[in-house]
Amino acid sequence: MGNLNVLLLDYRRSFKAEESDTLFSSPWMIHRIPHIQQLPESVEQHKPAFVCFDFDYPDIEGLKAVRWVKNRFPYLPILMITLYHSEELAVWALRARVWDLLIKPVCPVLLSERLALLVRMKQFTDTREKRELLLFSNPIPAGFRIYKRHQLTLPAITYIERNITEKIKVSDLARACSLPLHQFRDAFKIERGQSIREYLVQFRINKAAKMLENPNITVTEVAFAVGFNDLSRFTHLFKRYCGFLPSKFKYRASGAGKGIFKNT
Helix, strand or coil, rough: CCCEEEEEECCCCCCCCCCHHHHCCCCCCEEEEEHHHHHHHHHHHHCCCCEEECCCCHHHHHHHHHHHHHCCCCCEEEEEECCCCCCCHHHHHHCCCCCEEEEEECCCCHHHHHHHHHHHHHCCCCCCCCCCCCCCCCCCCCHHHHHHHHHHHHHHHHHHHHHCCCCCHHHHHHHHCCCHHHHHHHHHHHCCCCCHHHHHHHHHHHHHHCCCCCCCCCCHHHHHHHHCCCCHHHHHHHHHHHCCHHHCCCCCCCCCCCCCCCCC
């Protein structure tokens, strides 16, 4: 099969080590592109199998680059690898005709399987044949437009989302953001408009409110699922923020728990 070329565009902001290269084993040849302006020349020179975008937290600049590549080279598959993940990002990637979206940490076995599938698809398809794309409105989600305003503490939000069932230490959040503890506290208050403790409680309660819309889950199960080991404390805080006991809230209208807190 010979060597297969990959063009790699690194849009990470938190990390600059070249760990992306280690994900691709033989027979892939990685060609890092420092600036997207150099991509057309690299496509002509290397005839890549696909283009890979490596993100930690996508911003408007990076997502515009993805869209530009797809419009400029519609025959080239695009692979996105990102630390941040959300339904909003997945929907955008689907509409942007991204071939695959993988969430870090990426399993090398999974990546190998996906790339093998890509090679098989290319054996049956003349991917060099230019084809028209159906263009339609696919605006970049609002959350990614304000990335720079929240860039220092965004890793903490991802950490909270992934560890919502566990006890979360502020020191772990600061470490995730690569900041000293005092600097992290100050940055979080400036960027989010509230303390990390207040944000964390609101985040847990908001998650709980959404889960309570499910008639098949109990209040106790919800409390543990969002990281409360003390049911009485959960009940107290839920009533404080939502105005109802969890048991009463559970029987309200199905949409009652949505969008309670603007910060989460």
